[in-house]
Amino acid sequence: MHSMLIPHTPMSWSRNPTIRLISLTDPPQCALPALLGPAKQSACLSICNERLEVDSTAALRYFACPTPGQRANLRDGLDRFLERPVEDRTFQYARRLDTVFEMCLDARNSSELLEARVVTWRGIMTKIMLGFTLDMNISCHNGVLYLEEHGDPERRFDPDSEVTFMGHKFEESCTTSTPGVAASNDAEVDLHTLWNAAITRTLGSLKILLVGEVDCVKPGYLQDAGPEHYVELKTKNEAHCNRIAFNKWYMQSYLLGIPEIFVGFLDPAGVVRRFRTIPVQQRDIQRYQYKIDWGARVLHSLRAYCARAGERDEGRGALKVWRVHATKRCVDIREMGAEEVAELNAGGVRRDGIIPVSFIQGLQNRITGA
Numbered sequence: 039m040h041s042m043l044i045p046h047t048p049m050s051w052s053r054n055p056t057i058r059l060i061s062l063t064d065p066p067q068c069a070l071p072a073l074l075g076p077a078k079q080s081a082c083l084s085i086c087n088e089r090l091e092v093d094s095t096a097a098l099r100y101f102a103c104p105t106p107g108q109r110a111n112l113r114d115g116l117d118r119f120l121e122r123p124v125e126d127r128t129f130q131y132a133r134r135l136d137t138v139f140e141m142c143l144d145a146r147n148s149s150e151l152l153e154a155r156v157v158t159w160r161g162i163m164t165k166i167m168l169g170f171t172l173d174m175n176i177s178c179h180n181g182v183l184y185l186e187e188h189g190d191p192e193r194r195f196d197p198d199s200e201v202t203f204m205g206h207k208f209e210e211s212c213t214t215s216t217p218g219v220a221a222s223n224d225a226e227v228d229l230h231t232l233w234n235a236a237i238t239r240t241l242g243s244l245k246i247l248l249v250g251e252v253d254c255v256k257p258g259y260l261q262d263a264g265p266e267h268y269v270e271l272k273t274k275n276e277a278h279c280n281r282i283a284f285n286k287w288y289m290q291s292y293l294l295g296i297p298e299i300f301v302g303f304l305d306p307a308g309v310v311r312r313f314r315t316i317p318v319q320q321r322d323i324q325r326y327q328y329k330i331d332w333g334a335r336v337l338h339s340l341r342a343y344c345a346r347a348g349e350r351d352e353g354r355g356a357l358k359v360w361r362v363h364a365t366k367r368c369v370d371i372r373e374m375g376a377e378e379v380a381e382l383n384a385g386g387v388r389r390d391g392i393i394p395v396s397f398i399q400g401l402q403n404r405i406t407g408a
Contacts, residue, residue: 053378059362062367066331068243069242070242071327072331072335074241074330078264079237080247081148092144092145102213112208112273114223116204133187134392135392142157143397154182158249161250161290162186166333169332173188177349178357204308205272206228208273210228211225212254213253242334253269255268266297269300271302272300276304289326300313300316340369356376356391
């Protein structure tokens with residue numbers, strides 16, 4: 039049996055009581071091991087200068103392997119980059135699921151996406167499984183759990199971050215917009231174009247939809263669009279490579295079905311001194327199975343709790359929003375009050391819970407044939 043729900047009220051959460059939903063030492067409430075089924079690309083999304091195109095490869099980049107002797111200096115161009123207008127050297131991190139909702143309705147394989155019982159960003163699932171401290175807002179609609187990260191919606195790339203710039207510079211130096219063309223070390227860093235893949239797969243008994251950015255693909259993608267052609271690009275200072283960074287690379291790649299990570303190792307001056315391809319193999323992921331199991335336990339517990347508590351507020355008729363605080367040892371949950379939800383959703387899109395009303399209406403139109 040699951041341990042009793044224990045009231046746990048941090049000082050920062052004083053409006054409604056917080057519940058200890060699950061602890062690492064609790065008996066699991068789902069079958070383990072929770073194996074991840076094959077990853078399938080069910081849709082994709084291009085974002086070009088804030089223009090969103092579903093099922094589009096307009097923003098897709100193709101891997102161009104550097105020559106063994108290539109020694110790119112990833113600090114080249116940093117001064118020019120910092121001279122750009124601020125709007126040209128910043129971008130917003132997507133926290134809300136709005137682009138995912140749009141993809142679910144508009145993609146050619148929309149019905150496949152809508153079969154998922156859990157919908158979230160790949161980055162959120164990575165953090166849950168690896169035990170990073172994470173605050174989320176969640177809602178449940180017709181048995182489907184939606185999770186988005188809680189935080190500053192205006193979080194932006196730090197234009198003075200040399201490390202972040204060099205990471206983007208490395209991506210530009212290893213990719214092209216046309217397959218079979220050599221990449222250039224002189225390419226300008228572009229922060230406004232990215233390509234996301236929507237991956238459906240099973241996690242134990244749950245069908246999940248994970249959406250995440252893919253750095254580039256190999257040319258074989260043109261004949262057979264799928265995650266087996268994806269490549270993750272990373273840079274790391276030779277002196278500061280550690281297991282924590284590697285674990286994150288591995289997990290975030292594995293969740294999207296990315297088969298290899300291409301790493302450029304830098305010297306202190308920012309020059310790439312060597313390259314390494316790290317395969318993401320099924321046999322290696324077994325070392326992480328206990329982390330995948332924790333992720334499955336968290337999702338099952340959240341869905342079960344939402345079902346017991348009821349998806350909608352009986353008084354207001356609105357979908358409930360819960361604030362979830364996850365760590366590597368436990369997960370706490372608290373129902374947000376009406377004023378908190380109104381503040382969370384203030385401005386712009388009309389929402390029911392964390393879900394745009396337009397998405398819920400779109401689902402209803404499918405049922406009625408409108």
